[in-house]
Amino acid sequence: MLTRTFGAVCAITLAACAAFSSGPASADEDGFSQGEGGSHGRPVKVMIISMFGPEGQVWLDRLxxxxxxxxxxLSPDYPAVHCNRQDVCVMTTGMGHTNAAASIMALTFSPRFDLRRTYFMVAGIAGIDPQQGTVGSAAWAxxxxxxxxxxEIDGREIPSGWNTGYLGINTKSPSEKPPLDYRTEVFQLNTQLADTAFALSRNVAxxxxxxxxAARAKYSYAPANRPPTVIQCDTLAGDTWWSGTLLGQRARDWTKTLTDGKGVYCTTQQEDNATYEALKRAAAVHKVDLNRVAVVRSGSDFDRPYDGQTSADNLINYAAQGGFTIALENLYRSGNPLVQDIATHWGEWRDGVPKR
Structure with a gap:
């Protein structure tokens, strides 16, 4: 189930920060790097990518x-990038594929930043598979x-012998891998960076x-009914919010199919393939390095119901699961160890992910 928060909270914008004028590529009296870093713009060590206001706010409140x-x-709702003295920046794209792609393209092709050595960390909330995690869990993909x-075939007209109405484009059955004509169906992140991020955060409380x-206790199996932890598993993007055991199984199967059995589905969200494709376009003209992209998604609600619950109730009453506030907090707790390691040990990270 693709997840956001209550309509009123969705309207929250990033906290207002005092605006500063741009200047030469040097530190000013407050310790800030000035807005333009020579011909390439302001250098950034870490760019934290959030999708809507509350996701960004957990970073703005602390760093x-x-x-x-x-x-x-950028999105008119989030028209500025926020940068601190550590050369750590936070941006918010707006929700959904379209907003994510447009905002990331605007960022990466802006002359205001030098992003050639920047580490990008997508940090957002998501629905979560109860067989892989629980509400509050943070998953590195x-x-x-x-x-x-x-x-998609109408669910009321699924052919006999099929277990789903979904199949890959230009295939003959749900289990066949499609030819990947769109070239955005699946992306593999830098495994070394994902493993390092996980190692830095796996033991955080x-x-x-x-x-x-209370919501977890309604599930009869682990890890759904256990406390949240930092985990490693993969993320699924799509603009349609969904809920259901059968749809959830399709998510698992589809992930296996597109990754040749290597991927393990666990979180569902809207933006990440669009974000990555925009970064890929920028990388093609040497503006960013795709080996420096990490994605962490925290579970704000379950993607399917517990036994005895309907899928409709699970979707409509997702907020009753209590995962929203802890998922936001756990984005910071799981993501900040990576952010701080990069910012404070830049000599180790400058030329690529360190081997440790």
Missing amino acids: GPWRDIPVDG KYLVDFGIQW LADNAQAQ
């Missing part, structure tokens, strides 16, 4: 003070899979609350 850098072409690029604990 400031911030300098606002407006960028032409190695594969990004697009759930939306499929053929994650936030929890009583409401989430």
Whole structure:
């Protein structure tokens, strides 16, 4: 189930920060790097990519003070990138494939930044497979899979012998791997970076609350009914929010099919393939390095119901699971060890992911 928060909370924008003027590529009296770094713009060590206001806010509340850098072409709801003295920046794309792609293209082709050595960390909330994690769990991905690029047959007219109405485009059955004509159906992230991020965060204490604990207790199996942890498994993108045991099984199967059996589905969201494709376009003209992209998604609700619950109830009443606030908090707790390691040990990270 693709997950966001209550409509009122969705309207929250990033906290207002004082605007600063741009200047030469040097540190000012406050310790900030100035807005333009020579012909390539302001250098950035880490760019944290959030998708809507509350995801960005968990970083803005902790890692400031911030300098606002407006960028032409960003979402009108989030028109500036926020950067601190560590050369760590936070941007918010807006929700969904379209907003993500447009905002990342605007960022990467802006003359205001030098992103050639930047590490990008997508950090957002998501639905989660109860067989892989639980509400509050934070998952580092190695594969990004697009759930939306499929053929679909009306569920009331599924052919005899098929277990789903979904199949790959230009295939003959649900289990056949498609020819990947779109070239955005699946991406593999840098395994070394994903493993390093996981190693840095695997033992952090994650936030929890009583409401989430009560929601977990309704599931009869682990890890759904256990406390949240930092895990490694893969993420599925699609703009259609969904809920259901059968759809969830298709998500598992589709991930296996597109990754040749190597990927393990666990989180569902809207943006990550679009974000990566935009970064890939920028990498093609040497503006970013695709080996420096990490993705962490935290579970704000389950993608399928517990035994005895309907899929409709699981979807419509997702907020009752209590995962939203702890998922946001756990983005910071799981992601910040990587951010700080890069920022404080830049000599080790500057030329690529260190071998440790």
